[in-house]
Amino acid sequence: MLEHGPLIKRLLTGEFICRINDPDAYRHLQDESTLQAIDNYLRPLNYRIVSNETQAVYYAGFCEMNRDARSQLMNQFKDIISSLLPLLEWLQLIQETQGRESTLTAGDYIRLSEIITRVEDNQSLQQRLNQLCSDRFFNCKSDSIDLQLKQIFRRLKEHGYVRQPNAGQQ
Secondary structure, three states: OHHHHHHHHHHHOOOOEEOOOOHHHHHHHHOHHHHHHHHHHHHHHOEEEEEOOOOOEEEEEEOOOOHHHHHHHHHHHHHHHHHHHHHHHHHHHHHHHOOOOOOOOOOOOOOHHHHHHHHHOOHHHHHHHHHHHHOOOOOOOOOOHHHHHHHHHHHHHHOOOOOOOOOOOO
């Protein structure tokens, strides 16, 4: 189990594991014997490995819903609910700046420099960005479009909604 320690720790902190955010861990979880071993390890802690229908994502779920599990789940739902509307508004803003018909999906690239340019050239997008920044989830106080968007991306990255594939790039 020691070799899976970091993966188990991430699962227990509520992280989702998919082929985009961690290809190696995802590949390990697709191996039935590894999945079973981790699942057996987690069961005494009242957790089990859960995946969606297509097994595109794995996460730790509760085995039994006792009082502690219910309380923990309620706190997670509160966090999700408080971030959901700003996330949807952000997705719409990105969709509009990129001139896309479809929403973002896992693996899509977002180029910050392009978004900055488009927002700077459009008063309506600037107003929407200002509204997003005033939301508690993003909590951005800057008046600079560049700094506002960087703060939003930083918050999205902190919460695991976006990844920066090349840490040296924007």
